[in-house]
Amino acid sequence: MGILNVTPDSFSDGGQFNELDAAMRQAERMVAEGADIVDVGGESTRPGAKAVSAQEELDRVIPLVEKLSGELNVAISVDTNKAQVMTESVNAGACMINDVMALQNEGALQAAASLDSSVAICLMHMQGKPRTMQQNPEYEDVVKDVYDFLEQRVADCVEAGITRQQLCIDPGFGFGKTLQHNLSLLKNLEEFTKIGLPLLVGISRKSMLGTLLGDVPPEQRIDASIAAAVLAYERGAQIIRVHDVKQTVDALKIAAAIQ
Numbered sequence: 001m002g003i004l005n006v007t008p009d010s011f012s013d014g015g016q017f018n019e020l021d022a023a024m025r026q027a028e029r030m031v032a033e034g035a036d037i038v039d040v041g042g043e044s045t046r047p048g049a050k051a052v053s054a055q056e057e058l059d060r061v062i063p064l065v066e067k068l069s070g071e072l073n074v075a076i077s078v079d080t081n082k083a084q085v086m087t088e089s090v091n092a093g094a095c096m097i098n099d100v101m102a103l104q105n106e107g108a109l110q111a112a113a114s115l116d117s118s119v120a121i122c123l124m125h126m127q128g129k130p131r132t133m134q135q136n137p138e139y140e141d142v143v144k145d146v147y148d149f150l151e152q153r154v155a156d157c158v159e160a161g162i163t164r165q166q167l168c169i170d171p172g173f174g175f176g177k178t179l180q181h182n183l184s185l186l187k188n189l190e191e192f193t194k195i196g197l198p199l200l201v202g203i204s205r206k207s208m209l210g211t212l213l214g215d216v217p218p219e220q221r222i223d224a225s226i227a228a229a230v231l232a233y234e235r236g237a238q239i240i241r242v243h244d245v246k247q248t249v250d251a252l253k254i255a256a257a258i259q
């Protein structure tokens with residue numbers, strides 16, 4: 001899964017075409033490099049990021065989803081936690097919803113349950129809210145707590161009418177987790193396969209890697225991201241969400257060859 005963010009600081013009329021055009025070129029490149037899914041995000045969920053309105057998110061995401069689904073042969077995922085964005089994204093051609101809030105936002109569970117049953121849904125664990133989640137994350141047992149949360153959300157989804165076949169799960173690296181929490185989750189990732197659903201993992205360029213390398217910036221975390229992707233794959237991850245598609249695909253071809 002290749003990451004395609006459309007979260008500009010300012011969004012003038014003049015910038016709009018360039019933005020869309022640049023996003024299309026980035027998507028084409030990721031597909032050529034071996035991405036099976038392109039994950040479009042219109043709202044930053046990084047620690048400290050501020051929320052955007054539904055309308056602003058729609059304005060960023062929908063034109064791109066329409067253009068991608070018309071021009072590229074790739075599965076389109078939309079990274080959103082808003083009910084309206086979920087519905088309109090699928091209408092525009094997305095076949096997957098990736099929600100870091102695991103459908104806990106107002107109306108999201110109902111919106112997801114109303115989608116065509118061919119639409120895939122990723123449920124991710126997060127402790128707290130993006131703006132404050134890294135302040136003092138605490139768990140009794142991070143692996144068990146995250147596992148129990150995901151198992152409960154799967155049950156809630158099934159009760160709301162979503163089928164298990166639509167779902168995948170994600171422990172949510174970096175979302176309300178200390179370095180030790182993230183390392184425990186990665187070390188014990190295989191536990192999560194016991195839920196019996198595909199496991200999605202996003203570690204690419206995240207700060208846990210930067211910290212382990214001695215506080216290096218995101219663009220210097222690529223090699224570490226590849227290592228983390230291979231470790232996750234070996235522990236049962238089936239979908240790896242990444243910025244650097246070519247490098248990850250090469251590494252995973254080697255890992256897959258010995259499985």
Ligand code: 7PJ
Pocket residue numbers: 045046079098099100122124170172173200201202203204205206241
């Ligand atoms: C994740 C995500 C992740 C899923 C982001 C970033 C932050 N969706 N969206 N899993 N992370 N499913 O990429 O650094 O880990 S945004």
